[in-house]
Amino acid sequence: xxxxxxxxxxxxxxxxxxxxxxxxxxxxxxxxxxxxxxxxxxxxxxxxxxxxxxxxxxxxxxxxxxxxxxxxxxxxxxxxxxxxxx
Amino acid sequence: xxxxxxxxxxxxxxxxxxxxxxxxxxxxxxxxxxxxxxxxxxxxxxxxxxxxxxxxxxxxxxxxxxxxxxxxxxxxxxxxxxxxxxxxxxxxxxxxxxxxxxxxxxxxxxxxxxxxxxxxxxxxxxxxxxxxxxxxxxxxxxxxxxxxxxxxxxxxxxxxxxxxxxxxxxxxxxxxxxxxxxxxxxxxxxxxxxxxxxxxxxxxxxxxxxxxxxxxxxxxxxxxxxxxxxxxxxxxxxxxxxxxxxxxxxxxxxxxxxxxxxxxxxxxxxxxxxxxxxxxxxxxxxxxxxxxxxxxxxxxxxxxxxxxxxxxxxxxxxxxxxxxxxxxxxxxxxxxxxxxxxxxxxxxxxxxxxxxxxxxxxxxxxxxxxxxxxxxxxxxxxxxxxxxxxxxxxxxxxxxxxxxxxxxxxxxxxxxxxxxxxxxxxxxxxxxxxxxxxxxxxxxxxxxxxxxxxxxxxxxxxxxxxxxxxxxxxxxxxxxxxxxxxxxxxxxxxxxxxxxxxxxxxxxxxxxxxxxxxxxxxxxxxxxxxxxxxxxxxxxxxxxxxxxxxxxxxxxxxxxxxxxxxxxxxxxxxxxxxxxxxxxxxxxxxxxxxxxxxxxxxxxxxxxxxxxxxxxxxxxxxxxxxxxxxxxxxxxxxxxxxxxxxxxxxxxxxxxxxxxxxxxxxxxxxxxxxxxxxxxxxxxxxxxxxxxxxxxxxxxxxxxxxxxxxxxxxxxxxxxxxxxxxxxxxxxxxxxxxxxxxxxxxxxxxxxxxxxxxxxxxxxxxxxxxxxxxxxxxxxxxxxxxx
Numbered sequence: 001x002x003x004x005x006x007x008x009x010x011x012x013x014x015x016x017x018x019x020x021x022x023x024x025x026x027x028x029x030x031x032x033x034x035x036x037x038x039x040x041x042x043x044x045x046x047x048x049x050x051x052x053x054x055x056x057x058x059x060x061x062x063x064x065x066x067x068x069x070x071x072x073x074x075x076x077x078x079x080x081x082x083x084x085x086x
Numbered sequence: 087x088x089x090x091x092x093x094x095x096x097x098x099x100x101x102x103x104x105x106x107x108x109x110x111x112x113x114x115x116x117x118x119x120x121x122x123x124x125x126x127x128x129x130x131x132x133x134x135x136x137x138x139x140x141x142x143x144x145x146x147x148x149x150x151x152x153x154x155x156x157x158x159x160x161x162x163x164x165x166x167x168x169x170x171x172x173x174x175x176x177x178x179x180x181x182x183x184x185x186x187x188x189x190x191x192x193x194x195x196x197x198x199x200x201x202x203x204x205x206x207x208x209x210x211x212x213x214x215x216x217x218x219x220x221x222x223x224x225x226x227x228x229x230x231x232x233x234x235x236x237x238x239x240x241x242x243x244x245x246x247x248x249x250x251x252x253x254x255x256x257x258x259x260x261x262x263x264x265x266x267x268x269x270x271x272x273x274x275x276x277x278x279x280x281x282x283x284x285x286x287x288x289x290x291x292x293x294x295x296x297x298x299x300x301x302x303x304x305x306x307x308x309x310x311x312x313x314x315x316x317x318x319x320x321x322x323x324x325x326x327x328x329x330x331x332x333x334x335x336x337x338x339x340x341x342x343x344x345x346x347x348x349x350x351x352x353x354x355x356x357x358x359x360x361x362x363x364x365x366x367x368x369x370x371x372x373x374x375x376x377x378x379x380x381x382x383x384x385x386x387x388x389x390x391x392x393x394x395x396x397x398x399x400x401x402x403x404x405x406x407x408x409x410x411x412x413x414x415x416x417x418x419x420x421x422x423x424x425x426x427x428x429x430x431x432x433x434x435x436x437x438x439x440x441x442x443x444x445x446x447x448x449x450x451x452x453x454x455x456x457x458x459x460x461x462x463x464x465x466x467x468x469x470x471x472x473x474x475x476x477x478x479x480x481x482x483x484x485x486x487x488x489x490x491x492x493x494x495x496x497x498x499x500x501x502x503x504x505x506x507x508x509x510x511x512x513x514x515x516x517x518x519x520x521x522x523x524x525x526x527x528x529x530x531x532x533x534x535x536x537x538x539x540x541x542x543x544x545x546x547x548x549x550x551x552x553x554x555x556x557x558x559x560x561x562x563x564x565x566x567x568x569x570x571x572x573x574x575x576x577x578x579x580x581x582x583x584x585x586x587x588x589x590x591x592x593x594x595x596x597x598x599x600x601x602x603x604x605x606x607x608x609x610x611x612x613x614x615x616x617x618x619x620x621x622x623x624x625x626x627x628x629x630x631x632x633x634x635x636x637x638x639x640x641x642x643x644x645x646x647x648x649x650x651x652x653x654x655x656x657x658x659x660x661x662x663x664x665x666x667x668x669x670x671x672x673x674x675x676x677x678x679x680x681x682x683x684x685x686x687x688x689x690x691x692x693x694x695x696x697x698x699x700x701x702x703x704x705x706x707x708x709x710x711x712x713x714x715x716x717x718x719x720x721x722x723x724x725x726x727x728x729x730x731x732x733x734x735x736x737x738x739x740x741x742x743x744x745x746x747x748x749x750x751x752x753x754x755x756x757x758x759x760x761x762x763x764x765x766x767x768x769x770x771x772x773x774x775x776x777x778x779x780x781x782x783x784x785x786x787x788x789x790x791x792x793x794x795x796x797x798x799x800x801x802x803x804x805x806x807x808x809x810x811x812x813x814x815x816x817x818x819x820x821x822x823x824x825x826x827x828x829x830x831x832x833x834x835x836x837x838x839x840x841x842x843x844x845x846x847x848x849x850x851x852x853x854x855x856x857x858x859x860x861x862x863x864x865x866x867x868x869x870x871x872x873x
Contacts, residue, residue: 014745062698068299083330
């Protein structure tokens, strides 16, 4: 069994999660810190989807199946926030 | 147990379940009709002006229905007709005929199908029990707008029961959608390529896709609502902008639901028009493209037109107004294609055909009046008036019901093996059509009368129109007796139907597919000789027990205000525990077995049926978690005084838990990799490690909650911050708990040698699920601990 990739992905996510917390302590509540934490979370979730769920090896139809609800829910969330931002 | 009773309670056969859906939907349709007749009696005449007597109610407090009873009747009428009558009638037909049309032996997951049915039925019963509670049932309209649906404005157990019933329904529809989509994707008979799928099945497929992503939004909204009502969380409190939050979550479901109701009827029309006009369906491919565009993305891009007057930004109004006009275009194309099919054809005016023509005619009226409402300027005038009521009834009752009734008549010979009474069916159409238009057409002239008022002062322009409308309601309701009488007559005295009485060419009439066996054909009295083959008996008592357990536990949850409510809740959980263990036992010992058949599976050929099912399920879970995280972001943006990050939660504890969960993701992955290499012992070891890590995660979470609740006084009912934290993290913890139960089953099965290098889809599915749970936490941790 090839342990290298899953262990590397696991280590990467542990390190970035710890980095996420360090970034938080560098300036809690500031805009740039919030953005950085958000970006790290998004990249981590993408890595988990690609390597733990192995979505990268699935046929395109499965990838669309997961992307479609993501896109739809993003439309809902952005619309809710946009309506608030008036 | 009596064989007849055992068959209907434990069946998992798609035909039986289809018939149960049809019968159940008619039962609920009857209740919904009675409720609206009461409402129409109330509205038939106004309140008498001072000193006047005659055809009017003596005073506003001496009317046929009280204001409270009126509101409950209107609310439950809407809920029942849309969710327990219209959609399930279509699902019943789909259950029966979709597998026949695509040459599948049954639905892909027969037990899940039966579970979906019982959950739907018990959900309806739970929702209607609310009438018998002190204070009555929910009365805030079928939309359950916040804050009308809150404990403050809708107190008592009745409304909670209604919302609990709705949660059961949304869950039932979601699992049913996964099942039907999976069936079309992986169980088509040999030769049934995508191009050869008949139109009804195509339209049901589109309907399912619309359900798949819309009902989870309703489910999320209802979970939040019931949490507010039972646990005292504050999602929909006014201070957190709860009214708009509910509107968004509800209508994100509610608008696609219109197409969920309508599209099956269109599918039946597309099936029936060619048969009785002697011409192939015009522009079939264009119809399919248009329907596809309606479902994704357009149906999810128009919900905010229900919120034009809620104070959202003007630019949002404009965008949704344009999107709404846009969605009417594919419907125009579909309607024109239907009409083109009939031009220069030799029409046979049988009952299915005239009901289809009636459906298209009524849809045109409903559609045109809908275009008026897409304008946010006109909506200022029409919003919340009887014009809107008239419009959506022309679409959802006129187009949908007439189309579905056409389908019933079309398929009665197939379902019963006998011909219905044609003349009675014709009278059914004539009286229905006249009654329907007398009922709803006057409403277009009542564009200045607000809906949901239980009575009104005498106004010449309202009085006559309301009276006419009520007369129409009774004609329309009475005309349905023709349908019931016809069904009874057909079963008792109908002539034996030839195998293909209409000369149709679709596979359910002309079975040319190999592989399809359809167990209950003989027992349901289907057309002799139309289907042969082995009778697959695959009954199971577990679906009904599982659904009953959920029903009982929701009943208990809704009745927690009573001292015995908790006992009922625990009883429900115990029944569920029994059913889940029984379900797993059936699997472990292969007591329930569906034969694998050779099927057309492109483009899913390389994907195991169960794994595809897991992917589809996870796609719906994306919507549930997305809606709940979206609700959090919305509330967070709306609430000025949010706790400073790090001031409430122990960040080191959250980090530790994140590391534990991420590590469990790795061990779950390694378990899968191990069995892929045939190393069973390693797999069991990694699964056990995952179990321990998952349990550790829950243990740390429990300790954290204990500390937050008792030491810091941070509760779910004291602030919106607490509400969002406990609910979101709690829902995630519930997913972890389900994962632990699954793992216990997988470990047991693995120890019995149930997984091999070649057959390990259960482990694959678990690894997928667990990775998804990890991903959700990757968002939850920073959102609640760091931001």
